[in-house]
Amino acid sequence: MYQRFDDTTSPEQGPPRLRALRQEMADKGFDGFLIPRADAHQGEYVAPADDRLAWLTGFTGSAGFCAALRDVAGVFIDGRYTVQVKAQVALDQFTPVPWPSNKPGPWLKEHLPQTHKMAYDPWLHTSAEVDAITQAGVTLVPSPNLVDRIWHDRPAPPMGKVIAHPLELSGEAHGDKRARLAAGLAEAGHSAAVLTLPDSIAWLLNIRGSDISRNPVPHCFAILHADATVDLFIAAPKLNEIGDHLGADIRIHAPDAFLPALAALKGQVGVDTSSAPAIVSQTITAEVVAIDDPCVLPKACKNPVEIDGTRRAHLRDAQAMVKFLAWLDAQKPGLTEIEVVSALEGFRRDTNALRDISFETIAGAGPHGAIVHYRCTESTNRAVQDGELLLVDSGGQYVDGTTDITRTVVMGTPTREQCECYTLVLQGMIALAMARFPRGVAGRDLDALARAPLWRNGLDFDHGTGHGVGSYLCVHEGPARISRQSEVPLKPGMILSDEPGYYREGAFGIRIENLIVVQEAPPLGDNRDQLSFETLTFVPFDRRLIAVDMLSPLERRWIDAYHAEIAQKLDIQGPARDWLEAATKAL
CATH class of the missing domain: 3.40.350.10 (Creatinase/prolidase N-terminal domain)
Incomplete structure (x- = not known):
């Protein structure tokens, strides 16, 4: 995304x-x-x-x-x-x-x-x-x-309401999370850890917020103490609908009490200096110890309840995407980017489960697809012309999971060059999806898998191959990524995007994205300790853009098996089902 x-x-x-x-x-x-x-x-x-x-x-x-x-x-x-x-x-x-x-x-x-x-x-x-x-x-x-x-007309700070994220969705009570992390602090000799990332606090306390568009997090700060209690600094009106969810171990304070509370801390205080504002360390008079935010890694390693929820969210989201793609395939050239965005967001709303889109929907037609962070507006709105590629990157926020998917489709008949570039990107995506790797491998070690087909043809893309994704949290989540800059070892339960691309300025853009989750690899060979990926996204690729003659037998089998699984998993009826059957036929 x-x-x-x-x-x-x-x-x-x-x-x-x-x-x-x-x-x-x-x-x-x-x-x-x-x-x-x-x-x-x-x-x-x-x-x-x-x-x-x-x-x-x-x-x-x-x-x-x-x-x-x-x-x-x-x-x-x-x-x-x-x-x-x-x-x-x-x-x-x-x-x-x-x-x-x-x-x-x-x-x-x-x-x-x-x-x-x-x-x-x-x-x-x-x-x-x-x-x-x-x-x-x-x-x-x-x-x-x-x-x-x-900035004399600066908007007021957000005051979005906070809701509880129940145990049947979180998979672990916030008391157990606090106790687990506090034990780590005590073992390291730390009296407390300062938390400044809203998604960390939301995960730790099993709450969600609405202060940031598309991201269900509240603006707040917190101090986690080694006795598992928490001081939470948040505007009190945000908590009006949360009831007794937090309990007596969570002490509520106004935001302006944060700096005085920091100054009053004793002992060794853990601060993530890579994410906490500098004023935190400048204010603490006790000993400051640089640590990683203690919530970040546990949050990234989703538990079985969160993974099951994410699977459900992706199947729900896939049905909306398939209905959208079937609708899109029936349109004639001349459809505008804004019409594409409106239609797709409408199909997601029709699920009656969408809480919000997970980011602003990207719909880049022709040369606009080559602008990686393109956003269509009234002044840039462009019609998709016959023979042009349309790049659509979108996602949804559901209470059981966060989705992010990119599909590139052609309006009409593609050129051979378009098909070749698309297939190189698809081959890179498949290579990463099929990867098996030893425990301890990081994203930097796998990034080349998704780029190798492009590299062999003198091509590349100027963004990371994949980012972490939250569980009804931020669609971009650390600490792991598929990137040459990421040294964080991949661990079971981490949800990542697999999204290589290719962009030719002034002509077209191609990106194909599925979400994948790290899992224990099934036994194979001499049964070494290895990890692999489970694919979470189930939406067909545009067959018209696949240059089948460029695929290896293994790649063809992977695509056919993936498409067959899509047809089996998705319960769609009517014209969209007819479209799905055609879209998932074996190559």
């Missing part, structure tokens, strides 16, 4: 707001100010009140930051946003900077005067980020947020 490209740049964005920020910098004696995409919880998705990067620059990508200096403003973006940033920012005022090939520390050192003060909001940057920049010789000064001072 990748967030959609949005061209909602306002005439007020860019130069006027940048001038106002520079005036504020000058008034405070600063030579620059850092504006990240992240909020205080370091989330990929932010509430409107925290969308400072988009407000200032117009850039709406889900990762990146701006370094606004007196005479240059660099917008740091990774390879996913090379096209998008050019369309969204005023290029005469903002300079796109490839990242992470350009590190912020050296870049700032080069562009700042020798004697300088670079300001940052310590709520919005982690200690690790601050340390990396200061080690490059840049002087960083904590400051109240300068963007907030000029």
Whole structure:
């Protein structure tokens, strides 16, 4: 899944707001100010009140930051946003900077005067980020947020209600989770651990929220103590509908009590410096010990109840997808991207189980498919022309699971080149899905499997092959990924995406995505300790785009078996069933 490209740049964005920020910098004696995409919880998705990067620059990508200096403003973006940033920012005022090939520390050192003060909001940057920049010789000064001072109509913070996530869906009571994690803290000699990630707190306490669009998490902070009690810092009205779910071991405090509580902690306090805002470590007067968020790994390793729920959610979601694809196949060229998005979201709502879509639906026709983070709007809305590819990346949030699926289809008759590129991507997806690997292998060790068919033909894609997925939580979840940057060993119960792609700027984009879950590998050979993947997604591929002559016998058998399983699992009647039977016929 990748967030959609949005061209909602306002005439007020860019130069006027940048001038106002520079005036504020000058008034405070600063030579620059850092504006990240992240909020205080370091989330990929932010509430409107925290969308400072988009407000200032117009850039709406889900990762990146701006370094606004007196005479240059660099917008740091990774390879996913090379096209998008050019369309969204005023290029005469903002300079796109490839990242992470350009590190912020050296870049700032080069562009700042020798004697300088670079300001940052310590709520919005982690200690690790601050340390990396200061080690490059840049002087960083904590400051109240300068963007907030000029953002006079800034929206209010979100106040979404919190609900309980019951035991029949979570699979483990929050008291048992707290006891398990607290025992680990006590064994390590830690008196407490500070939790700042909303999905970690939601998982630990078996709650879900609605503060962030598409992500069922509440904005809050927490302190888990070694005696398994928790101090929860959250606006009290959010809890009005939760009843006695939390119990006496969870002490509720207002958000503004968080910093005083940190200052009062004793003993060794665990802080995840890679995700907690820098102000956390700066406020704690006790001994700070850098640890991984204790919730992240247990949350990623889904228990059997969560996996069963996810299976149900995917079958429900697959029925909606098949009905959508059958409808789409009956349309004539000229169907617009917005019509595609509206129709697909309608089929998901028709399940009567959808709580929300899991991210903004991507529907990229023709050249728009090559923009990895494309988002269709009224001004960019494009009709799918005869012979063009349509890339559709979407997902749903259900109380029993989170889904994420991409299918690329053709409108009309494809060219041989389109089929060849599609088949290379499909071969990479199948290679990863079929992988068996020793316990201890990480995502970086498997990433090449999905790229090898493309590499052999001089092609590649500029995003990770897969990300973790939550259980009725965030559609992007750590710590594991299928990526050259991921060193986290894969463990049973981890749900990941398998989504290689290929993008030709100005022409087309192809991505094929299934979700997979790590499992104990069935016995084979000398029965070594190995893991494998179970496929969770059951939606046919576009047969018209498969160049069958490029497939190995093993790949053909895999596709035929996958399609046969789809036809067997999905209980669909009527015209959609006729379409499904044709779509899943053996190659």
